[in-house]
Amino acid sequence: MAPTLPIYLDYHATTPVDPRVLDAMLPYFTEHFGNAASRSHRFGWDADKAVERARQQIAGLIGACANEIVFTGGATESNNLAIKGIVDARRDRGSHLITTAIEHKSVLDTCKRLTKQGCTLTILPVDHNGRVDPDSVGRAITPETIVVSVMAANNEVGTVQPLGEIAKITRERKVILHTDAAQAVGKIPIDVAALGVDLLSCTAHKMYGPKGVGALFIRRQAPRLQLTPLADGGGHERGLRPGTLNVPGIVGFGRAADVAQTDMPAESARLATLRDRLFARLQQALPGVGLNGGTSDRLPHNLSVSFSGVDGEAILMAVDDVALSSGSACTSGTVEPSHVLKACGIPDELALASIRFGLGRYTTEEEVDYAADKVASVITHLRATRAAATR
């Protein structure tokens, strides 16, 4: 059966809201519209109860306690709150930060901002697969180090980091470990207790919840963490995140966490199979197909590939009915290879010839086959055109 067009294969950028999530949210726009901070009437109590249920659902997904979850406006805000908040609260202990070269901009730019305010920063390299060497974390820690921030899974090449091994080192050296888990939570098992992570950022819209809602896990025991808030204005969220809570969004996030937890084993197996089928089909149809990132320790729904001799932007332009992403970033008008692919040691010409496929809950076999055939035919055409031009 021919798939309905256009096809969405950009699930790392965002995901649609699951109908089950939307159903849970709708009553909280109209019927149960109360302010969760209103303590004196039924409307407020109902909203508060719904928020606390969602807090439990999210905590349950990541092995935390409900009182360790603070709601934010997304992973960008959670990353800012985690890193700036811990650095400010621990100023008396030091001002050195450690992160990695493949982080999302919301971590890298936050760390860079702090260097303008007197912090020093170590940016760790990664290997060819995008993996951080836990020993390199140990070597980078100094008596001045406050926090290490390493993402759980990468949004471009899908690499899953050895967080447990890194946490062993940061715990022993009494340094805080933060992880940006926006791409990992709801996709692969993440347990903050088992891993030993201290701060974890996640976001609803990457896991079939609504946009503009995120959470930060803040460890409350061994150690009990104190953070300085980014903003002032009320006692919401234990004084860490003032402002009226986005109750429908939070309810949706909670439901999304429940659905993800129930569906994860079957869904990740299904997606890995589809992902492998996509890669095999591309390889069968084309020479010069390279895999970015490794084959193990990788998100099941991620495929990042280079197609030698073609420009990724030109592929995206020509593939008009499949939503994909390229291996480049448009920084101030010029096309640059992405900092992630660069950090993996992928040569610029291959990074610029890279495409990211992000599969998800609504991806079908027909869609994968269509996308592979379409990309293959576009690349065959682009290569032929190029060969003719250089003849």
Ligand SMILES: *Cc1c(COP(=O)(O)O)cnc(C)c1O
């Ligand atoms: C999407 C994403 C973010 C930003 O999340 P928002 O909720 O959109 O702010 C941060 N880190 C990673 C790894 C992401 O994929």
